[in-house]
């Protein structure tokens with residue numbers, strides 16, 4: 001399906017996969033609507049996306065962890081367009097890497113709010129704008145953490161398993177509408193993800209990728225565009241994308257310094 005002039009909404013577009021996704025869809029000539037909490041960065045990404053070929057790239061503050069913010073965003077969105085062809089539910093991330101015995105309520109709650117309830121809220125709010133039988137797609141960004149839980153990551157893994165369950169339920173609910181529903185599940189990718197997880201500790205974040213050639217945000221953005229641009233009768237239900245160095249969540253090849 002050609003993406004030129006299609007309307008693509010990306011949540012969490014101020015950095016990482018969302019920002020790279022904006023550039024990749026822009027290069028296809030898509031019209032973009034971007035949301036995240038850091039408005040300044042979001043507006044910069046929108047300007048870069050216009051320079052990269054998006055005929056329209058609009059941005060508005062969005063906190064997917066708040067129903068009020070999602071409603072405000074969608075009120076604004078309806079003034080920009082009455083149609084969204086591709087909804088990319090990407091906003092979210094991890095907070096902390098601790099055993100359950102040491103977990104913090106505020107981290108658990110923030111992850112569930114953004115990674116699980118955020119996907120539900122955005123999908124409920126945007127579904128009325130998705131055209132029937134025209135190749136529309138809800139594309140959720142999951143994680144390999146949904147498929148293989150790891151120690152010290154219980155709440156994050158649970159939140160991403162929740163995202164995968166939502167994806168699978170939604171596909172059943174929308175059967176017959178022509179709206180495609182997919183989950184794109186990346187492995188290790190170097191973005192701001194680990195800096196956020198470790199609450200600003202950049203050197204600890206850097207060590208996650210030591211000796212590894214991780215995915216870049218642009219690799220994941222390529223996969224987003226590929227999934228969304230299949231013909232309307234083709235739905236890529238689930239795609240796992242990992243660095244070649246990461247054979248499995250616990251099996252990562254690291255080169256010595």
Ligand code: NDP
Nearest residue numbers: 012014015016017037038063064091092093189191192193
């Ligand atoms: P980044 O931290 O670089 O990007 C996360 C984006 O989500 C930012 O734009 C951030 O913007 C936004 N965001 C976070 N919380 C909210 C919120 N409550 N409301 C709105 N926007 C929010 O990380 P990634 O690009 O790596 O992460 C994107 C997605 O990919 C996440 O869902 C993450 O779990 C998932 N993922 C990441 C992997 C990795 O290894 N990097 C692997 C697998 C999945 P702002 O702070 O401005 O709101």
Ligand code: 8X3
Nearest residue numbers: 143144145186187188
């Ligand atoms: C991010 C990948 O392996 O750090 O979802 O959980 S991982």
